[in-house]
Amino acid sequence: MILNVKNLNLHHKDGKEIKPILHDISFNVKKNSCLGILGESGSGKSMTCKSLMGLLDKKSFNIGGEVYFKDEDILRLDENEGRRLRGKAICMILQNPMTAFNPLYTIENQVIETFLEHLDITKIKAKELAVIALEKMNLKNPTEILNKYPHELSGGMLQRIMIGITIALEPELIIADEPTTAIDCLNQIEVIKEFKELRKKLKTSMIFITHDLGVLAQIADEVVVMDKGRIIEEGTINKIINEPKHEHTKYLINTRLKLIKKFQEVVS
Numbered sequence: 699m700i701l702n703v704k705n706l707n708l709h710h711k712d713g714k715e716i717k718p719i720l721h722d723i724s725f726n727v728k729k730n731s732c733l734g735i736l737g738e739s740g741s742g743k744s745m746t747c748k749s750l751m752g753l754l755d756k757k758s759f760n761i762g763g764e765v766y767f768k769d770e771d772i773l774r775l776d777e778n779e780g781r782r783l784r785g786k787a788i789c790m791i792l793q794n795p796m797t798a799f800n801p802l803y804t805i806e807n808q809v810i811e812t813f814l815e816h817l818d819i820t821k822i823k824a825k826e827l828a829v830i831a832l833e834k835m836n837l838k839n840p841t842e843i844l845n846k847y848p849h850e851l852s853g854g855m856l857q858r859i860m861i862g863i864t865i866a867l868e869p870e871l872i873i874a875d876e877p878t879t880a881i882d883c884l885n886q887i888e889v890i891k892e893f894k895e896l897r898k899k900l901k902t903s904m905i906f907i908t909h910d911l912g913v914l915a916q917i918a919d920e921v922v923v924m925d926k927g928r929i930i931e932e933g934t935i936n937k938i939i940n941e942p943k944h945e946h947t948k949y950l951i952n953t954r955l956k957l958i959k960k961f962q963e964v965v966s
């Protein structure tokens with residue numbers, strides 16, 4: 699097992715008001731497997747991952763519970779240890795790629811800085827790796843793209859660059875928060891293919907967050923379903939799709955099937 703989340707609770711502090719956001723979230727991620735987190739908007743998927751990545755400001759949020767990455771409780775690491783672990787061993791791909799890049803620097807600058815911080819390589823090698831990472835993500839003219847500033851590229855392109863960088867870092871655990879949302883359909887297939895390849899090649903473990911069961915069907919081994927800050931059902935992807943128990947899971951599956959049917963009607 700690579701990640702063991704035990705009774706994760708999260709509260710938001712707003713003046714005197716304390717609002718519960720997550721209730722007793724527990725799950726495991728097995729080594730070399732992909733856990734999907736499925737739920738509608740606002741169900742608590744992102745907050746679950748932000749809590750375990752240490753991305754929430756302690757002044758506004760109370761986090762309770764334990765999160766073991768291998769044998770270490772990562773909720774109790776000091777800031778430096780946390781940064782070491784979260785940059786290299788655990789990487790998160792955020793939903794909004796714009797927030798991942800600094801608008802003041804070129805892409806090349808930022809990619810190379812990331813590579814030099816986490817990999818033991820020279821600047822020349824880092825640049826070569828950057829070009830390869832972008833090519834892998836199906837981005838044409840990588841050298842040209844590397845010279846651009848974030849605002850000169852589309853959200854989808856930035857997202858693919860971010861996925862390329864993460865893959866090049868070869869982390870032990872990737873947390874991907876709706877990584878294909880900003881990408882058009884054709885490239886989504888490419889990106890999912892790249893994630894699958896990565897799992898095969900590097901045995902990377904993964905948490906894949908999405909509201910789209912179709913995406914999970916392609917990549918996840920096991921799934922937890924969230925609703926209103928709670929896990930309401932969990933099981934293998936086949937079990938969740940074919941024998942859902944909870945009414946809300948059934949609703950999520952039916953909505954998805956209806957969408958597929960509607961799409962087929964429109965294109966036929």
Ligand SMILES: Nc1ncnc2c1ncn2[C@@H]1O[C@H](COP(=O)(O)OP(=O)(O)OP(=O)(O)O)[C@@H](O)[C@H]1O
Pocket residue numbers: 710719737738739740741742743744745746909
């Ligand atoms: N910065 C914040 N401060 C306070 N509450 C927040 C904050 N961000 C999210 N929440 C609340 O936490 C709950 C869970 O939100 P979360 O973003 O985890 O949902 P989600 O399932 O990831 O949805 P989406 O798919 O839209 O990102 C929601 O009730 C939301 O209002």
